[in-house]
Amino acid sequence: MGAIYKREMRAFFTSPIAYIYLAIFYVISAFYFVGNNIMGATTDMSYAFLGIFMIIMLFIPLLTMRLMSDEKKQKTDQGLLTAPVNLAEIVLGKFFAAATVFVIGMAIYIPYILVLLSLAGGLNWAAVIGNFVGLLLVGTSFISIGLFVSSLTEIQIVAAIVSLLINFLLYMIDIFASRVSFAPLKQVMVAVGFYNRYTEFTQGILNITSVVFFISVIFIFNFLTVRVLERRRWS
C-alpha cells in the first residue's frame, strides 16, 4: 500500500491536478470565510462550511478521475496486478493519497480558526469539530465514489463527469425527497442524501447515524472498486 500511496502522492504534485484543486479550494473557502465570518463579524462557521460542500462535490472528481482509469489506459495496471500485493492495498493506497490531498485542502481552516480566535477570543468548539468531522466524512465519501467510477472506465474525463453526476444526485436527492409523497421511497431518499446529513454536522450536531452512514459509504465503494479489479481478471 505504501508504494502505491507514495506514487500517487507524487503523481498529484508533479501534475497540475493537486495544485488546481487546492487553489480552487483555498480561494472559495477564503471567499466564504471572509464573506461570512469577517464581513458578517460572526464566529459561526457553519455557512462557511456549508458553502464548501458544492466545491468538493464539483472538484473532488478532479482528484479521483485519473486514479484507476489511467492505469488501465497506460497498461500499468498489469504491473500492479502482477506484483505481490493484494487488490485492497492498491485501492486503499490510491484512496488515501486522494484523501491526503483533500485533507491538505481542509487544513486551510486552521489559520481561519486562528484568525477568528484572535478576533473574537472564543469559539463554539463543538460546532468547529462537527464541521471538520462532517467535511472529512463527506469529502472522503466523494473520493471513494470517484475512485470507484474511475475503475470502470479508461477515459479520465468520463470518470470525472460520471462521478460528478453521482455526487450531484446525492446532493439533490434531499430536495427531490421533499416532493415525494410515497413514504417508503421518501425515507430511502432521505437516508441516502448527503446534504441534510452534512448540514447537521455544520450546525455542530454529531449524529452517530450519519457518521456510520458515511463510513459505510466509504467502505462499500472501496469494496466495490476491489470487486471491479477482481472481476476484470475473470472477464
Next chain:
Amino acid sequence: MIEVKNLTKHYGAKKAVDNISFTVNDGEILGFLGPNGAGKSTTMNILTGYISSTDGEVLINGIDILDNPTAAKKEIGYLPEIPPLYPDMSVREYLNFVYDLKKCKIPREAHIEDVCKLVKITDVYDRLIKHLSKGYRQRVGMAQALIGNPKILILDEPTVGLDPKQILDIRNLIKRLGKKHTVILSSHILSEIQAVCDRIVIISKGTIVADDTTENLTKTVSDDLRYTARIDGPRDEIIKLIKGIKGVEDVTAEMEREPGAFDYEIEVEENSDIRRELFKRLAERNWYMLGLKSNEMTLEDIFLKITMGSDVKVGTKPVDEKTQRELMEQVSGAVLAADAVSNMKKSDDGAEPESESDGGDE
C-alpha cells in the same frame, strides 16, 4: 518450475487458450512461439495472475496462482508486451517504486544499481521515462521484472523495438539469467527463440502444436524437401529429364538467372536423394550444372506450415509427445537424413567442383 495443466481461457464464446499443458523446469529457457493472436500473451497473463483462467491449473514453484496469488507472484518477474511504465516518473523513481511495490528485502541502492547495470540503463537513470526511446523503455521494463531477483522470469516479446546490438545484449542477458532462473520467453521471431531457448513450445489458435527441444526441432527441420539447381541447357528438355528421375514430384523453372541457364526448383518425395542421379544424367547429355542447393526447411517454414494449417491438421486437443513428433515429421517431410548436406560434400567426388547456386558467377 512452472506447471501448466489443461489451461483454458474463454473470452465470451471465443476460446483464446484451449486446454494447453506444459511444464518448464528450473533453469530452463522456454521459447513460446506463435503468430499474433495465437494466445501467447493470454497464456502469459494467466501465468502471472493478471487474468484468470476459465479452467485448468497453474503452479508456480508448486504454488497455485489462483489459491495463493500473492505468494505465487512473489516468485515471478514479468515483462508484459507493453512495459508497465509510468511516463511521468524518472527511471530512478520508477525502479524505487517497483522495489517498494514488490516489498523487496535486498539492500535497495545496491540492488537497483545491479539491475540497471545488467540491462544497461545506468546512463538514463535520472531521465523521465517519457523522454526515453523505445529500446530504453523496453530495458526499463526488463529491469522492473528483475527487481527483487524473482526465480521465474516471464518475458513477453522482450526484444521488440530494440536495435540489433541491443537485441544481442538482451539475448545474452536472457541466456545468462537462464542459468539461475526459469525463463519463459515469447516471440514470433524464430531465430531469436532458436538462439536463446532450450525448448520451444509452438502455439497456434490457442493450442500447442509442437513442444520439443530446440535441438530436436532444428534437426527435424533441417531435413530436405526441395532442391534448386542451376542448369545450362534447353529448358523444356531438362524439365523432362528431371521429371524422369525416380522420386521427383515436381519441377518448375521460372527464373533465367544467367543467359541460357535456369534455376530449377525440384520437389522430391521423402527419402529421395536425387543429386547423384541428376548429375549423371545431365553429364550424359552434356548439359552443365552450374549450381545445386538443397533448400533446407527453416523454422520459418515449419512454423508457417504448422500455424497456417496447410498439410497439417491443427489439433483442437493438446497433442501428446508422440503425436507431436509425428506432426513435426509430417511437416518436415523427412525427405533426407539430417546429414544430407555432409553426404553431398563427400560424394561429389571432385568430378565437378561443388558449387552452391550462387557459385554461378565464377
